[in-house]
Every structure is written in C-alpha cells, then in structure tokens.
Amino acid sequence: MKAAGLDVGSRTLKLVILNGNRIIWAAKSLSSFDQLGSVLNLLNGLEYDRITVTGYGRHLVSAHLGCSAISEIKAFAIGSKAIFPECGVVLDIGGQDTKVISLGEKNEIKKFEMNDKCAAGTGRFLEIMANALNYSLDEFAVAASSASKSEKINNMCTVFAESEVISLIAKGAKREEIALSIHEAIASRSVALLKRVELKGEILFAGGVALNRFLCNLIARELKRTVHVPADPQIVGAIGAAIHASGSEIFRVLWHDGKEVEVKAVHG
Amino acid sequence: MDRKLEPLIPDKYAGDNPLKRVLAYIESQVREGKKVVGLYCGYAPVELIHAASLVPVTLCAFSNAPIEKAEVILPANLCPLIKSSFGFIITDTCPFFALSEVVIGETTCDGKKKVFELISRYKPIHVMELPQFPESPRALKSWVLMIKELKGFIETYFKLKISDEDIEAAIANSNLKTKMMNQIFEYLALDPPVIHWEELYEVLFLGLSCKAKDMVGTFESIIEKLEARKNEGYFEEKQGSPRVMITGCPVAGDALKVFRAVDRAGGVIVALEACSGMKPYMSYIEEGTGDPIMAIAKRYLRIPCSCMTPNDGRLRWLDHLINRFKPHAVIDVILHACHTYNVESYKVGEYIQKEHGLPFLKIVTDYSQNDTEQIATRIEALLDILR
Numbered sequence: 001m002k003a004a005g006l007d008v009g010s011r012t013l014k015l016v017i018l019n020g021n022r023i024i025w026a027a028k029s030l031s032s033f034d035q036l037g038s039v040l041n042l043l044n045g046l047e048y049d050r051i052t053v054t055g056y057g058r059h060l061v062s063a064h065l066g067c068s069a070i071s072e073i074k075a076f077a078i079g080s081k082a083i084f085p086e087c088g089v090v091l092d093i094g095g096q097d098t099k100v101i102s103l104g105e106k107n108e109i110k111k112f113e114m115n116d117k118c119a120a121g122t123g124r125f126l127e128i129m130a131n132a133l134n135y136s137l138d139e140f141a142v143a144a145s146s147a148s149k150s151e152k153i154n155n156m157c158t159v160f161a162e163s164e165v166i167s168l169i170a171k172g173a174k175r176e177e178i179a180l181s182i183h184e185a186i187a188s189r190s191v192a193l194l195k196r197v198e199l200k201g202e203i204l205f206a207g208g209v210a211l212n213r214f215l216c217n218l219i220a221r222e223l224k225r226t227v228h229v230p231a232d233p234q235i236v237g238a239i240g241a242a243i244h245a246s247g248s249e250i251f252r253v254l255w256h257d258g259k260e261v262e263v264k265a266v267h268g
Numbered sequence: 269m270d271r272k273l274e275p276l277i278p279d280k281y282a283g284d285n286p287l288k289r290v291l292a293y294i295e296s297q298v299r300e301g302k303k304v305v306g307l308y309c310g311y312a313p314v315e316l317i318h319a320a321s322l323v324p325v326t327l328c329a330f331s332n333a334p335i336e337k338a339e340v341i342l343p344a345n346l347c348p349l350i351k352s353s354f355g356f357i358i359t360d361t362c363p364f365f366a367l368s369e370v371v372i373g374e375t376t377c378d379g380k381k382k383v384f385e386l387i388s389r390y391k392p393i394h395v396m397e398l399p400q401f402p403e404s405p406r407a408l409k410s411w412v413l414m415i416k417e418l419k420g421f422i423e424t425y426f427k428l429k430i431s432d433e434d435i436e437a438a439i440a441n442s443n444l445k446t447k448m449m450n451q452i453f454e455y456l457a458l459d460p461p462v463i464h465w466e467e468l469y470e471v472l473f474l475g476l477s478c479k480a481k482d483m484v485g486t487f488e489s490i491i492e493k494l495e496a497r498k499n500e501g502y503f504e505e506k507q508g509s510p511r512v513m514i515t516g517c518p519v520a521g522d523a524l525k526v527f528r529a530v531d532r533a534g535g536v537i538v539a540l541e542a543c544s545g546m547k548p549y550m551s552y553i554e555e556g557t558g559d560p561i562m563a564i565a566k567r568y569l570r571i572p573c574s575c576m577t578p579n580d581g582r583l584r585w586l587d588h589l590i591n592r593f594k595p596h597a598v599i600d601v602i603l604h605a606c607h608t609y610n611v612e613s614y615k616v617g618e619y620i621q622k623e624h625g626l627p628f629l630k631i632v633t634d635y636s637q638n639d640t641e642q643i644a645t646r647i648e649a650l651l652d653i654l655r
Contacts, residue, residue, distance in 0.1 A: 056641055056645075059641075059644070070648075070652075071644075071645050071648035071649045071652060072645060072649075073645065073646075073648075073649035073652065074648075074649060097642070108653070109649065109652055109653045110653070111627070111653075112646075112649055112653075114642075114645075114646060
C-alpha cells in the first residue's frame, strides 16, 4: 500500500509517500497565500492509496481532500520514532512554532510544551533577523559561527527583538556578533522549553530550523547533551503523517534503496 | 452540539445569544421600577443587592470588538477582560452598563483597580478593598467592614434601609439557586454528560441576575428535560470521549474559542472551575446565624481567586471538581497579562499532574481569533495523549 503524509506548514509544505516501509517520494515546496493550490501542485500526478494531513493548514486541506488530519505534535512524535527509535524527546522548531514532545516507552506522547502564540524563536524569527542584518539564512549561520563575542538579546518578541537589533547596529556592534547573539537567544529559549519536560532518552531536533547546523551546535552545547539531527529535519512530520495514513503501528522507515534515514549526532 | 435537541430553555431566545434573555429579564425588572447595579466580579455580595430589591447584573467584558477603542487610553499590554470592559463603556455599547445606576468593583487586580478610577468618570462606582491573605484573621474582619461599607453605600445612594431579615431572605435565595445549579451540574458528571457547556452557560448567565424564585420554574423544567435525556441515552456517541475540565480565568464571549476547540477535537467539557462557570455555586452561605453579614463575608472570602495568597483553596476546589466530574485532562485558560493566574498556573499544573495524574495544558490567550489554529493544535495533541 502507498501511504502519503502531507505536512502543511506555515512556511513550507512537505510530502512523503511510503510504499510499505520505504520512502518512495519526498518533496517540499514553499507555502503560499493559495495554500490549497500549492498543495494540489505538490500532489499533482502522484499516486497513493491513503493520505493524512498534518501541520498548520491541516483542517483546510483535509476538508478539501476528504482525508484524516492529525496534529503536528502527533505527527512529529510518530515520525521521530520511525526514523530514530532511541528518541525520547523531540524538539521541533518550525516556521511559527517551537514544540517539545516527550515520548513514553510505548511511543505514546507523555507531555508536550509549545512556545507562546508569537513567532519568537521560530524559523520566521530567524528569517526576519537575518533580513534585518542583510544576510541570507545560510550566511546568517556562518556569520554567527565566526563571531568571537556576543551581546545579550533580551527581547524575544520578534518585533521588539528587531528594534533591539537595530539599536545594536546603531551602537556599532559587529554584524556577526549580532548574528551570534540572535542564535544564542534562540538556543537558550529552546533549551528552556526542553527543560520543562523530563529529558529521558535521546533528543531529536527536527523542523526547518534544524537545518541551521550552528544552532544545533549551540543547543547541544547549552544542554551539555548530544542532540540528534536528521539529514532532512523538515520531513519528519510528513513521515509521521504517512505512517498514520497507513493505519499501522509505528514502524522503522527506510529510504527506497533500503538505506536508513540518516540522523547525525551533534555533541554537546 | 446536536442542534436537533430540544432547547433547555425553550423561549424565543433559544439558540440566540443568551445575553438577550438576561437583558430582557433586566428590562422587565426595570419596568417594574427596580434599579440596576452593575458588577464585574464574583466577589460582589449579590445578597445585599437583592436584599435592597435592586437587580445585580454582570457587565460586558468578553468581546474583542471594543478593545481597539480601549487601547487608545489603556496600554495594549493589559488583560483583555479589563480592556474590553472599559472599551464597552467608552463606546457606550454595553446595554447592561447603560441600565446600571451604579457599579460595584473589587480590588482583585492592579489593572482593574486603576481602571475603576477611569470608570468613575462615567458612573458612580463603589470599590471594595478585598483582603488578599484569606487565611489571616485580619482578612475576615476587614472584609466584614467592606461589606458593611457597601451596605452603607447602597443605603445612602438609593435612600433605603437594608434589614437583617432582608439579607437573610437573600441568603436563602442564593442558597436555593446554588442547590438548583448543583442539581444541573450533576448531569455533567455522567458519561456521557447530557448537557453541553453552551446550554449550561445559558443557565449560568440567567443565574447571575435572576432571583431564585423567578427561576424555579425554569430550573424544574430543565432538570426534567435532562432527566429524560439521561433515560433516553442522549449524546451516546460521546460516551467514552475524553472528558475535559477547564480552570483559570473567566471565559465567555470571544474567549469561548477554547471551548469550541475542545468540541472540535472530540472532547467533552465536564467541569468549569472558573468564576464564569461553577465557582459562584461552590458552597452555601450559613443561614440563621443572627449575623448575616458575617455569614456572607465568610462565604465570599472562601472564593479561591488567584488574587489570594496563598490560594490553596483553589487546589481543594479542584480536588472536589475532579472527584465529582472525573475529567481525563485539565486545561488552564489564562488571559493575556493576567499575572496572578499565569504564575499560579505552574502550581496548579504541578498539582494536577502529580496528585491527580492528569495531563495538564496551559493556554495563554486573548479575545482575538488569530490563535485559534495554534490552540486547536495544542488541544488536539492533549486529547491525543488520552487516546
């Protein structure tokens, strides 16, 4: 059976199709104001027997496709276990949400924590701050890693943090130092959220922000623990949704050629 | 909610905004020559108002609409309940405020305290200084004084006398209402409950203003209907659904998005801890003591609001509700910038999880609708834990 999982995120759409336990298709595209149109584009010409939708836009899309929908928390819980069975805690930083999920021995969700409703410390926050410093997202992380000192950013509200950044620029702080300050602020916020749950088992860091390897390092360093990051951290929720669509219990997911979905250890 | 159900209060307001029914009741009282007293909070001793043959009414405070206007004067970083109530006043859009002769306030928080000063420009307002150490012997003494002061204010303003007998009669009236309300709450303890929170809210809203004697008929017919639903097996599809208790700040109007998210996620709300829910009916006032003001003072001082410190009464009240309504999960609704409920949430969450072993979710929100999806995600995930 071919089971599809679609993660309709605030910034990115992610699609995974499983044939049995193998990923036979994985694709991403940017979300747009025409969410349904973007989804239909992504699904165009693809074959699958069942589909489950997750993510911010799940209700809109599931109503249109007439399929089931699950929360991102459930999707990331399932997806994380499917690629990394040792996982006990998931940190997922997406476009507009930061979530921490702690998983029990029977793969059940024991507890979860989420950021407040604003975009503080999320992917969108990173984008806005990179923009304020005139960096691309890649340059932003590289610049931060090259800085030798940082300033403390006190305000994690996106709007206020931006004005704080502007006043740091006005004070003549170096661009890369400000970049480091912002990364440190996000890392400490993520660690604070992680500490609200019991950190039992290995920690998996997923979601689009996990693409920022420097931030992964900072979080591991601040936690003084190893953090595991999937080679493609964005598709974890879509994998979880696809497993849900298949109707099975959680199983180990592999690439179509039988290779494991790579998860890298970042040491603290 | 299954709309095919016969409405519990089958009048012309059924299915409409329940506040219209309350307004109609108040207007009927005004036509009989009664005067109206506006209230904001459950600490206002309504027995004194009833004893003076006045009509108590809860003022509007739960709509997002007037907040923009209020923010011209008030800081944006203030609780939506205060901003909304003040916005209603300055835009002259709360019919209950318009009908009120005077307003009674209590110092339950700093924001309200200071906004009362501004409200006094629009209507006479009497503010009661609420003691905040409920376990201290000083608290009761001082609260008795405050209630006497309120009595004096009502007597002077409305040029009347409130006798102890009138207060005793009002206490008996409140107790009767508490008894009848608790009979209705019993139907939430069932699995599945045969009353939906929206229906309960209709009854609760009416209860805030109505005298028990004016409600007895309505109560009896509601209970008859609920009994029939129980016997006929209504809401059977809801049997075994995750049972949710709501605690925290008062919730109504635009904040009901949280309750609706529970409905949509397939949960059933079985207990409403807050002042907008079951709290006004949590206990009785002692009758026939010979000192009715003391009896009232004791009852009101037991209200477990987060403005009290320590507020262990809330934990005992939660114990009671959990034992009675058997929720599977607890959601703490915090209105943005309500510091006392927000801070207390940590203690409450710890207690609910450790002592009762129930999953706990804190939701901080305001009256805007732009976080509806984020709230839905949290609530769906909470209910996922239970399935």
